[in-house]
Amino acid sequence: xxxxxxxxxxxxxxxxxxxxxxxxxxxxxxxxxxxxxxxxxxxxxxxxxxxxxxxxxxxxxxxxxxxxxxxxxxxxxxxxxxxxxxxxxxxxxxxxxxxxxxxxxxxxxxxxxxxxxxxxxxxxxxxxxxxxxxxxxxxxxxxxxxxxxxxxxxxxxxxxxxxxxxxxxxxxxxxxxxxxxxxxxxxxxxxxxxxxxxxxxxxxxxxxxxxxxxxxxxxxxxxxxxxxxxxxxxxxxxxxxxxxxxxxxxxx
Amino acid sequence: xxxxxxxxxxxxxxxxxxxxxxxxxxxxxxxxxxxxxxxxxxxxxxxxxxxxxxxxxxxxxxxxxxxxxxxxxxxxxxxxxxxxxxxxxxxxxxxxxxxxxxxxxxxxxxxxxxxxxxxxxxxxxxxxxxxxxxxxxxxxxxxxxxxxxxxxxxxxxxxxxxxxxxxxxxxxxxxxxxxxxxxxxxxxxxxxxxxxxxxxxxxxxxxxxxxxxxxxxxxxxxxxxxxxxxxxxxxxxxxxxxxxxxxxxxxxxxxxxxxxxxxxxxxxxxxxxxxxxxxxxxxxx
Numbered sequence: 001x002x003x004x005x006x007x008x009x010x011x012x013x014x015x016x017x018x019x020x021x022x023x024x025x026x027x028x029x030x031x032x033x034x035x036x037x038x039x040x041x042x043x044x045x046x047x048x049x050x051x052x053x054x055x056x057x058x059x060x061x062x063x064x065x066x067x068x069x070x071x072x073x074x075x076x077x078x079x080x081x082x083x084x085x086x087x088x089x090x091x092x093x094x095x096x097x098x099x100x101x102x103x104x105x106x107x108x109x110x111x112x113x114x115x116x117x118x119x120x121x122x123x124x125x126x127x128x129x130x131x132x133x134x135x136x137x138x139x140x141x142x143x144x145x146x147x148x149x150x151x152x153x154x155x156x157x158x159x160x161x162x163x164x165x166x167x168x169x170x171x172x173x174x175x176x177x178x179x180x181x182x183x184x185x186x187x188x189x190x191x192x193x194x195x196x197x198x199x200x201x202x203x204x205x206x207x208x209x210x211x212x213x214x215x216x217x218x219x220x221x222x223x224x225x226x227x228x229x230x231x232x233x234x235x236x237x238x239x240x241x242x243x244x245x246x247x248x249x250x251x252x
Numbered sequence: 253x254x255x256x257x258x259x260x261x262x263x264x265x266x267x268x269x270x271x272x273x274x275x276x277x278x279x280x281x282x283x284x285x286x287x288x289x290x291x292x293x294x295x296x297x298x299x300x301x302x303x304x305x306x307x308x309x310x311x312x313x314x315x316x317x318x319x320x321x322x323x324x325x326x327x328x329x330x331x332x333x334x335x336x337x338x339x340x341x342x343x344x345x346x347x348x349x350x351x352x353x354x355x356x357x358x359x360x361x362x363x364x365x366x367x368x369x370x371x372x373x374x375x376x377x378x379x380x381x382x383x384x385x386x387x388x389x390x391x392x393x394x395x396x397x398x399x400x401x402x403x404x405x406x407x408x409x410x411x412x413x414x415x416x417x418x419x420x421x422x423x424x425x426x427x428x429x430x431x432x433x434x435x436x437x438x439x440x441x442x443x444x445x446x447x448x449x450x451x452x453x454x455x456x457x458x459x460x461x462x463x464x465x466x467x468x469x470x471x472x473x474x475x476x477x478x479x480x481x482x483x484x485x486x487x488x489x490x491x492x493x494x495x496x497x498x499x500x501x502x503x504x505x506x507x508x509x510x511x512x513x514x515x516x517x518x519x520x521x522x523x524x525x526x527x528x529x530x531x532x533x534x535x536x537x
Contacts, residue, residue: 090450092263104463105457105458
């Protein structure tokens with residue numbers, strides 16, 4: 001699903017990632033743990049084609065790194081759901097409009113499908129009663145839940161979370177992690193980067209350690225012929241009825 | 253989905269009222285200038301057409317011409333040059349009397365000195381000054397003809413005036429078109445930069461450039477259409493104010509007005525896409 005093959009990234013003189021190789025399969029949960037500046041966010045930016053590797057290859061589904069046409073890059077991004085530390089909600093529109101945006105962006109759904117899809121995502125994060133509210137009217141935890149609803153509304157194959165609890169106090173952080181855990185259990189692959197060990201411990205994740213752009217210890221999953229850890233187990237966890245059960249969308 | 257684009261466009265105009273108002277005011281001023289030139293050209297062309305209808309050639313006949321020769325000549329001139337009317341010596345005298353008005357002035361003239369003539373309303377193909385000149389030379393060669401008059405210099409000046417006005421309107425139109433593109437290019441660029449965060453978020457959510465761009469394009473087109481209508485209103489005001497002094501001054505016909513608004517909207521479409529093709533690459537990661 002996602003493969004990094006000897007990927008290096010350089011910003012000027014600074015080597016941000018140093019020839020790292022790892023892979024992640026459908027339905028997996030992977031956490032990158034490392035200090036600030038270790039290169040964690042760069043990994044997410046490489047996956048979403050916001051930046052290109054200096055060396056090596058990043059493959060996401062059928063999309064390989066390199067200069068993708070902007071239209072293809074848009075298609076790749078629609079297979080991802082991204083959650084940011086600073087939420088990145090649009091302040092001039094309601095929670096509902098924020099969550100509905102990816103549905104409209106995808107362009108796959110008729111107008112009458114936008115409302116039920118967005119409301120379903122809001123119900124999943126427990127914000128259905130606040131769909132008319134604007135981001136500034138919500139607490140930090142609620143804003144992050146809205147951002148998660150926005151990330152899951154199109155049933156992406158993988159959720160990328162960049163320090164999702166970084167701006168939250170303990171109770172909200174625990175709620176957000178529980179939510180992510182539940183979403184993963186329903187079938188979505190989850191890739192989370194964090195500086196906090198307790199976040200990694202709270203998730204049923206394979207933890208990879210980054211230190212100054214280097215993967216500390218290799219990723220056994222990236223070894224030739226290796227499958228995902230826990231191969232043979234059901235990574236989707238308990239089956240969930242209805243639409244939520246089909247969360248693991250296919251990456252083209 | 254299209255409704256979404258219109259809603260987003262309205263939201264953008266609401267949120268950047270000052271920018272939109274400035275753009276509309278500047279565009280209205282530029283478009284009103286073009287509108288005034290169009291009003292001038294339209295009315296001048298109408299006047300020229302009316303004058304052009306009076307473009308005729310007067311063929312003075314020899315006094316000793318028999319009626320049968322005259323009829324024969326009229327037939328030939330009719331076939332070659334256009335519709336002919338015979339004006340006898342007496343009719344010419346009557347016309348002159350009416351034009352002069354004061355009978356005492358004409359008492360000094362004993363006999364009617366005016367020759368009989370044939371007036372030719374020229375075919376459309378012969379209305380250009382050069383064609384008229386060539387036709388006059390040919391007609392003068394007929395032995396029955398004493399002289400030919402057609403107001404060569406007047407016709408040439410009339411045509412030059414018409415061509416000058418059309419060129420002037422075209423020049424003003426081109427300058428204003430460049431100004432419209434410049435104003436809208438920068439307005440849309442500033443609007444996108446002001447909404448940079450939104451553009452970045454949408455790009456990260458997988459929005460195509462087209463999806464992000466359409467609301468901004470609609471915004472530019474709306475502003476241009478609004479400015480064009482305001483400019484037409486201003487031109488209408490000028491026409492009404494001047495109509496009392498310049499009798500026959502008419503407002504632009506609906507086709508011209510529609511073309512005016514359409515051209516402004518088309519320019520806005522072009523300017524907005526141009527701006528977005530450049531700015532989205534810089535903003536969308």
